[in-house]
Structures are given as structure tokens and as C-alpha cells.
Amino acid sequence: MQSTSHIGKQTKSRRKQLKITQSDLSEISGVSLRTIKAIEKGEANPTIDILNRILEPLGLILVTTERVKHE
Amino acid sequence: MQSTSHIGKQTKSRRKQLKITQSDLSEISGVSLRTIKAIEKGEANPTIDILNRILEPLGLILVTTERVKHE
DNA sequence: GAATAAAGTGCAATAAACTACACATTGTAC
DNA sequence: GTACAATGTGTAGTTTATTGCACTTTATTC
Numbered sequence: 107m108q109s110t111s112h113i114g115k116q117t118k119s120r121r122k123q124l125k126i127t128q129s130d131l132s133e134i135s136g137v138s139l140r141t142i143k144a145i146e147k148g149e150a151n152p153t154i155d156i157l158n159r160i161l162e163p164l165g166l167i168l169v170t171t172e173r174v175k176h177e
Numbered sequence: 178m179q180s181t182s183h184i185g186k187q188t189k190s191r192r193k194q195l196k197i198t199q200s201d202l203s204e205i206s207g208v209s210l211r212t213i214k215a216i217e218k219g220e221a222n223p224t225i226d227i228l229n230r231i232l233e234p235l236g237l238i239l240v241t242t243e244r245v246k247h248e
Numbered sequence: 249g250a251a252t253a254a255a256g257t258g259c260a261a262t263a264a265a266c267t268a269c270a271c272a273t274t275g276t277a278c
Numbered sequence: 279g280t281a282c283a284a285t286g287t288g289t290a291g292t293t294t295a296t297t298g299c300a301c302t303t304t305a306t307t308c
Contacts, residue, residue: 110225116241127254138297143256151295153265154181155222167244170187170237198284209267214286224265224295 111148113157118146120164135159182219184228189217191235206230 121131128146132139137159144150145160152160157168192202199217203210208230215221216231223231228239 113225113241129254139255140257140298141296144296147256151224151226153222153224153295154184154228156296157225161241162244165244166241168239168241170184170232170239173233173236173238200284210285211268211287212266215266218286222265227266 110145110151114146114148114150116166117160117164120166121146124164131160131163134163181216181222185217185219185221187237188231188235191237192217195235202231202234205234 121128126134128142129139131137132142135142137156141150141152141156142160145152145157154168161167192199197205199213200210202208203213206213208227212221212223212227213231216223216228225239232238
């Protein structure tokens with residue numbers, strides 16, 4: 107899944123920036139470690155709720171925006 | 178769910194802008210009518226995949242961005 | 249390089265999303 | 279106000295996400 111793996115990369119890099127482990131993030135967010143690992147690897151199709159819970163402690167949010175026509 | 182209902186409102190208003198029905202959007206996106214209704218009503222916790230399939234024909238995309246500290 | 253921490257992987261059980269279907273309600277055009 | 283279109287709602291079956299657990303592999307620290 108393209109966009110999912112993209113989001114996975116973003117959360118992983120942001121998490122590392124904040125110097126916290128997957129395990130830390132799991133405890134903070136309340137999302138299972140197994141799921142966090144899957145998402146960061148891009149091998150998941152998470153629900154919005156799960157994603158928001160992970161993004162929140164990372165200071166990130168999910169928004170919809172207009173797709174720019176290819177230029 | 179706050180963000181889910183927000184996304185629901187956005188898709189609904191965008192869909193109306195484009196003058197297409199929920200049924201049209203269902204056929205175009207391949208997502209069931211029942212699910213589209215639930216999302217627009219904010220009574221759903223869709224997966225990213227489902228959401229992307231709905232947003233795509235509406236010319237919208239899902240992105241993560243930094244949360245702005247409250248001012 | 250041994251010991252520990254962190255990250256990755258397979259699998260089975262459970263919870264929840266997705267779907268189709270049937271029907272109700274509301275909106276719109278005539 | 280009838281007819282039709284569009285939207286809303288309940289439910290049951292199916293699919294899939296989520297989770298815990300056990301274990302492996304890779305980093306890190308000493």
C-alpha cells in the first residue's frame with residue numbers, strides 16, 4: 107500500500123527524532139506494539155482511529171487536502 | 178469520532194460540489210454505498226485504504242502534517 | 249564477544265470494518 | 279400529492295485489522 111508505507115516512514119522518522127522506541131510509543135498511544143511495527147513497515151491498512159492515536163503523541167495530524175494536478 | 182466526522186463532512190461537501198450522488202461515488206470508488214453513508218455521517222472508523230479510494234475521485238488526498246501548538 | 253535493548257516475524261484468537269440486502273425517511277420534480 | 283431519486287438505518291455474514299504470545303534477528307553498550 108503506497109500511502110500507508112509513506113505514513114509508516116513518516117511516523118518512524120518522527121519517532122526517532124523524538125528518541126522514543128516503538129515500545130514507548132505503544133504504551134503512550136495505547137496501540138499494540140505489533141500494530142505499530144506493522145504500520146512502520148508499511149504492512150498495514152490501519153483505521154483512522156489507530157492512526158490518530160499513534161500520530162498524536164508524535165505531534166502529527168491527519169488531514170485531507172486537494173490533490174494538485176500533475177504539472 | 179472527531180476527525181472521522183470531520184473527514185465525513187469534507188467528503189460530503191466535496192461530493193456535492195462535484196454534483197455526484199453517494200451512489201455514483203460508490204460505483205466510481207468501488208466502496209460500498211453502506212460504507213460511504215456511514216463515513217459521511219461520521220459514524221465510521223474507516224481504514225486508510227477505504228478512505229483513499231473515496232477521496233481519490235473527489236480530488237482529495239490524505240496527508241500527515243505537524244500539529245500546530247495552540248496559540 | 250557477551251549481555252541487553254530494540255526491532256522484526258509467524259500465527260491463532262478476537263474485535264471490528266466492510267458488505268449486501270431489505271426497508272424507512274427525506275428531498276425533488278412534475 | 280404522486281412518483282422517483284437520494285439518503286438514512288438495522289442486521290447478519292464475511293473479511294480483515296488488531297492483539298498477544300513466542301521466537302528470531304539486528305543494534306547497542308559494556
